[in-house]
Structure formats: structure tokens, C-alpha cells
Amino acid sequence: MSKNNRKVDIVDSLAEITSYQNRDLLEQSLVKTIYELFPSADQRLFSIDQHEDSITIHLISKMGNDNQLSAVHVDYENRQKAALRLMFEKVINSGKAEYFENSDESLFESFYPVLDANNRVFAVLQSTSRVKQLKEEPLFTGILKVYSNYVNLLDKSQKDKLTGLFNRETLDQKILTILREPHKPLKQEALFSSLNKENRNKQSMKTFLAVIDIDHFKSINDRFGHLYGDEILVLVAQFMTKNFTRIDDLVYRYGGEEFVILINVDSNQQAQQAFERLRINIENHEFPQVGQVTVSIGYEEILGQSSSQEVIAAADSALYYAKQTGRNKTEYYQALVEQGVVKPSHIIESEDAILF
Numbered sequence: 159m160s161k162n163n164r165k166v167d168i169v170d171s172l173a174e175i176t177s178y179q180n181r182d183l184l185e186q187s188l189v190k191t192i193y194e195l196f197p198s199a200d201q202r203l204f205s206i207d208q209h210e211d212s213i214t215i216h217l218i219s220k221m222g223n224d225n226q227l228s229a230v231h232v233d234y235e236n237r238q239k240a241a242l243r244l245m246f247e248k249v250i251n252s253g254k255a256e257y258f259e260n261s262d263e264s265l266f267e268s269f270y271p272v273l274d275a276n277n278r279v280f281a282v283l284q285s286t287s288r289v290k291q292l293k294e295e296p297l298f299t300g301i302l303k304v305y306s307n308y309v310n311l312l313d314k315s316q317k318d319k320l321t322g323l324f325n326r327e328t329l330d331q332k333i334l335t336i337l338r339e340p341h342k343p344l345k346q347e348a349l350f351s352s353l354n355k356e357n358r359n360k361q362s363m364k365t366f367l368a369v370i371d372i373d374h375f376k377s378i379n380d381r382f383g384h385l386y387g388d389e390i391l392v393l394v395a396q397f398m399t400k401n402f403t404r405i406d407d408l409v410y411r412y413g414g415e416e417f418v419i420l421i422n423v424d425s426n427q428q429a430q431q432a433f434e435r436l437r438i439n440i441e442n443h444e445f446p447q448v449g450q451v452t453v454s455i456g457y458e459e460i461l462g463q464s465s466s467q468e469v470i471a472a473a474d475s476a477l478y479y480a481k482q483t484g485r486n487k488t489e490y491y492q493a494l495v496e497q498g499v500v501k502p503s504h505i506i507e508s509e510d511a512i513l514f
């Protein structure tokens with residue numbers, strides 16, 4: 159390849175990366191770009207979620223020469239998981255690229271951090287090769303910088319400032335995608351892998367949406383002040399991200415003290431268990447100064463509704479029922495409709511229409 163062609167390729171690749179607003183496609187495009195520029199190495203991008211006392215690492219996109227590296231890599235990963243974790247911790251703590259030479263396997267590994275606007279590592283690119291790589295590969299760092307700048311820009315429009323969770327606008331988009339392609343996992347199938355591998359049957363997965371609302375939040379604001387109220391919102395948001403750490407779990411701030419969680423599970427019983435676990439964990443936590451905080455949860459399966467509003471309205475009616483019947487509860491919309499204690503949301507809609 160001539161020098162000029164390569165330059166054009168790089169510019170094209172950068173243009174492609176920054177044309178995506180969808181995170182999955184953006185990440186795939188990044189890894190594809192780097193792989194095309196460095197085809198001798200196996201490229202893997204990991205997301206890093208840093209919590210107060212733990213770090214969650216997920217493999218979110220990968221590309222490599224399967225024949226050459228994958229078989230050895232899987233085995234290598236299994237045997238070296240602890241070593242791998244150590245490397246990640248080093249990169250996350252230092253915010254600098256780290257290099258590792260495994261002479262037994264003749265593998266050379268580079269770990270490149272990707273930093274957010276607050277200089278926190280939110281992703282790590284692992285590049286594995288049988289060929290010794292440059293220690294400071296400027297193209298890697300340059301492309302990762304473009305990616306991080308672009309993600310930071312996207313975050314400004316897609317994330318809630320206070321909690322760092324995805325905002326309401328991104329939720330509507332996500333629900334519509336699920337309604338259009340109900341059997342597709344929340345994340346792209348090709349990316350469905352993590353350091354803590356879970357043997358879940360993707361085909362039988364159902365997607366559930368829960369609306370979570372903090373109980374008596376107005377009185378928290380009134381008693382302790384708005385700033386303390388904000389602090390509780392941040393802590394409750396952290397509970398959610400800590401409780402739902404699978405790669406395809408998604409947490410949103412929907413409104414003031416309302417949150418939405420999307421999960422993929424096999425059955426409504428599993429959804430009930432997962433949401434109940436969150437509710438109980440929050441109930442049992444001693445929040446600084448405020449003491450006990452509880453939440454009410456209403457949820458519904460995303461399947462066959464005609465709009466994102468219809469899904470949210472259903473979960474909302476289950477939430478409303480939970481509030482009316484004592485709060486600090488988790489209620490499933492379908493079950494409430496079957497019991498006859500909640501009217502199907504489309505009937506409420508048509509009654510509203512008659513009123514007009």
C-alpha cells in the first residue's frame with residue numbers, strides 16, 4: 159500500500175468512526191479501523207466501569223486473525239485471567255499504556271487506555287500480536303484520542319449530567335429498536351462476551367423495562383435540601399449500575415427521581431427477582447444522614463407494543479399501583495392486568511380519547 163493510500167484509508171476510517179451515534183456501531187467501527195491498520199494484531203476493546211469499590215470490565219468488541227490467534231488466546235485468557243486483570247488495573251490506575259511480553263506463548267500485548275473528559279479510564283484497547291509492537295504507536299493513541307473526544311461529545315447529548323446515566327431521549331430510541339427487532343440482544347450478538355462469561359441462551363431472552371421511582375422523594379428534598387436530594391439521586395443511580403452489570407443491562411435517568419432499567423432475562427420470574435434484589439438492596443442501605451430510602455418499581459416486557467410510550471405507560475401503571483398499595487414494592491404490569499387490578503393501558507388510552 160502506498161503512503162498516500164494509507165493516509166486516505168486512515169482519514170476515511172476516522173470519518174466512519176465519527177459518523178455513528180449508536181455506541182455499539184461506533185465501538186465496532188473503532189476496532190475494525192484499528193484492525194485494518196494493524197492486521198497482524200488481535201484487537202479487543204473493553205469497557206471499564208469504575209465503581210467506588212470495584213471495577214467491571216466487559217469485552218465489547220473484538221477483531222482478529224482467528225486462525226492465527228484466537229485458539230491460543232482463549233486458552234491464554236483462561237490461564238492468565240488474574241494476570242490480565244492485573245494489567246487492566248495497572249492501565250486504569252496509571253492512565254498510561256502498558257506493554258507485556260509473554261515469552262512462553264511468544265505473545266506481545268499492548269494495553270491502551272481511553273480517557274473521558276475527567277481523565278478517568280472508560281475503555282481499554284488490548285492489542286495482541288506475535289510480532290513485537292512499537293512501544294508508543296502514535297497511530298493507536300491518535301485514533302483512540304479521536305474516539306474518546308467523540309464519545310465525550312456524544313455523552314454531552316446522550317447522558318444525564320448529574321448521574322452520568324443515559325438520558326430519556328436515548329431510551330426512546332432503544333425501545334423502538336427492540337420493538338422492531340425483538341429477538342436481537344440489547345447489544346450486538348458479535349460483542350456478546352465478557353470476562354465473566356455467562357452461559358445465557360440469547361434466543362429465549364425476553365427484554366423487560368422497569369420504571370423505578372424513589373419513594374417520598376419530595377420529603378427528602380424538603381427535610382435535607384435539594385443538594386442532599388441530588389446526592390441521593392446519584393447514590394441510587396450507582397446502586398442501579400452496580401446491581402445490573404451485565405453487558406446488555408441498560409440504566410437510564412428518565413426524569414427527576416425516576417429511572418428506567420432494561421434487562422434481558424429468560425422469564426418474568428427472573429425479571430421479578432432481579433428488580434426485587436435492587437429494591438431490597440436499596441431498602442437495606444443506610445444512606446448518609448437520610449437513613450433509609452426506598453423505591454417502588456413497575457415493569458413490563460417489551461413485546462408487541464406499538465410505541466415506546468406504550469411500553470413505558472404499562473410499566474408506569476404497575477409503578478402507580480405499587481405506590482397506591484404501600485410503596486417499596488415491585489409490580490409486574492401483566493400480572494396486575496390478569497388479576498384485574500390494573501386496566502390494560504390501551505383501554506385507558508381509548509377512554510381518554512372518548513373524553514376528548
Ligand SMILES: Nc1nc2c(ncn2[C@@H]2O[C@H](COP(=O)(O)OP(=O)(O)OP(=O)(O)O)[C@@H](O)[C@H]2O)c(=O)[nH]1
Nearest residue numbers: 371372373374375376377379384387388414415481
Ligand atoms: N434534588 C432534586 N430533586 C428533584 C429533581 N428532580 C425532581 N426532584 C423533586 O422530586 C420530587 C418528586 O416528588 P413527587 O413527585 O411529589 O413524589 P414523591 O415525593 O417522591 O412521592 P411518591 O413518588 O408518591 O412516593 C419533587 O419534589 C421534585 O422537586 C432533581 O434533579 N434533584
